[in-house]
Amino acid sequence: MHPIFNALKEISLTVIYHLLGFAADSIDDSLAFFSPIKRPxxxxxxxxxxxxxxxxxxxxxxxxxxxxxxxxxxxxxxxxxxxxxxxxxxxxxxxxxxxxxxxxxxxxxxxxxxxxxxxxxxxxxxxxxxxxxxxxxFVRGTLLSDAWPTLSIFKKIRIAFILRRYIRELRQKATASPTTPPGPATSEPAICFAPSIFGSKRERRGPFQTANELSAFLYEMRRKAGKHFSSVWLKEGWDDTQPLVFSHLDLVPRNIILGTDGQVWVIDWGFSGYYPPWFEYVAMKRQARSEREIEGVSFDYWEILIPFICGPFFREERWYHSMAAGLIAVCQWMEYGEEEIGNLGPQADFPVHEGILNYRGENTVAVALWSMMPNITVSPMLSLAVDGVFNGGVGRIRTNNPV
Missing domain, CATH: 3.30.200 (Phosphorylase Kinase; domain 1)
Incomplete structure (x- = not known):
């Protein structure tokens, strides 16, 4: 699709989601005025x-x-x-x-x-x-991941409405102060443990003393990934002047319980912390796509409802994908937008340590590639190149199953 049409589509969706969100928030505030929300x-x-x-x-x-x-x-x-x-x-x-x-x-x-x-x-x-x-x-109830297929569209929208209220509460009542360090809400700066943002292999980053340090780190990762993307991406950015907000970062159906008391409960806060507002959106989108394309698990309408729940951070998501190559670790799976994977080039050199590689025996190297987009055939030409063998004991190295 032509970039102009993509831009018009994104603008239209942004306006629609903002209007829906404004209407939902107005209704929610009116209901809360007459019937204040109480703790379970x-x-x-x-x-x-x-x-x-x-x-x-x-x-x-x-x-x-x-x-x-x-x-x-x-x-x-x-x-x-x-x-x-x-x-x-x-x-x-x-x-x-x-x-x-x-x-x-x-x-x-x-x-x-x-x-x-x-x-x-x-x-x-x-x-x-x-x-x-x-x-x-102990919270008694049914996991949303189990209940979702049996719920009507109206009940699904109601749950999205409630989750949006929760996100609003976190952003309004659990906003960080200017001196609050990014990451877990501990009394001292801590490692940011966020696999849905930083990846599954090097999911720990930091600690960062200030929000500016986190912002500088992300922009440095963007700089490292810059050569893989067109100049259009270089003009993109995100608003790093917004205060950090407390985020769940694992808000998926398996971590939501429909309680026997009628409440919608949120569990598993092990990845939570103070992060930019768009982190929650990107985390939800990445996890939903991962479960759908890698694990074969999907929930009807869930991905459509994510921008309503968290806000339509389309530009920030696009910037994230332009930066993600800078976060790549050895063998780490990352998501990329259409046609981006082909521009990444070879993996940087790295040592393979004992335990991953058998220094004194045979080793098998397996490579698996797939497209993150439908109807795209992956037909790479691969070769295994050995730059050097150190400390002896390995013997002759060769490829026995070239692609």
Whole structure:
């Protein structure tokens, strides 16, 4: 499609989403005036582990694992009591002296500053330097990812309406001060753990002391990626004068619960932190596209509703994709816009360490390529080039399955 038509389409969609958002916000504010939003009743109840010691919680956890109690999510969340769960959180780049978890600080901040239904934080333990144990209330209900296919279009729109309200609350009531560092809401600058933004292989960046440092880092990544894109991309940018806002950065259907109490709950705040407003939008778009194209999981209308939920950050998304090549790590999968992947050129040289490469035996190198756009055939010409062999013991290296 001609660039002019693309621009007109984007402008039209931006206007439409802004008008829909304005109408939704006006209706929501009117309803809240006559019927103020209240905190879920379960958040005000006394926890059944309030009188437990930390040692007792850890003994119960070990007992659950030893007795083979199935986890509720992966291998990280377990039911501690009928009303309480605990979650194991890896200390992603935390200072060894820190006693704050990303999940714990995120839950506390959202509970204190907003009316968003979140699991009530009860305790945070750190049994060792590798992990935290986050103890919180158990939310009864159905995951939105399970319920979505059975919901009517009107119920889907209602949920999008509610999620938009939550995003508005975060941006209005949990805005960072000028001195707040980007990243987790911990008391000191921390590693920014955001795979949906920084990628799946080098998902940890920072810590950044100020918003200007984060902005400078992103623009430096854009500069490194600049040679792969036309001059049009170089003129694009994003408004880095806006204050950072508290963001979830993992807002997908599997992290939303339709509670038995009628509330829409948001769980899993392990990637949360203070980031530019458009990060939430880009994270939701990337995760939705990844699940659809890589995992084969899609939810009707979800991607259409994302600009309504978070705001139509189309320009910022385009700029992000122009910058993403600068974030590439070895073997990292990234998303690129149409025709961009062909311009990236060869991967930069890098050492392959023992454990990834067998220094004293045979190794197989596999390459998988696919198009992120429909109806495009990938027909690359590939070759394996070895610049040098060091420290001996490898023997002759050759390709046995050239493309």
């Amino acid at each position: 009743d379960s958040n005000n109840k006394i926890s059944d582990i309030d009188d437990w010691t930390d040692e007792k919680i850890m003994r119960e956890l070990k007992s659950l694992v030893r007795n083979g109690q199935p986890a509720l999510s992966g291998n990280r969340v377990r039911l501690l009591t009928p009303n309480t769960v605990l979650k194991l959180e890896l200390a992603h780049g935390h200072s060894t002296q820190s006693t704050q978890s990303i999940e714990g600080t995120g839950l506390s901040l959202v509970f204190e500053k907003t009316m968003i239904p979140v699991s009530r934080l009860r305790r945070v333990l750190r049994p060792n330097m590798e992990r935290f144990v986050v103890v919180m209330d």
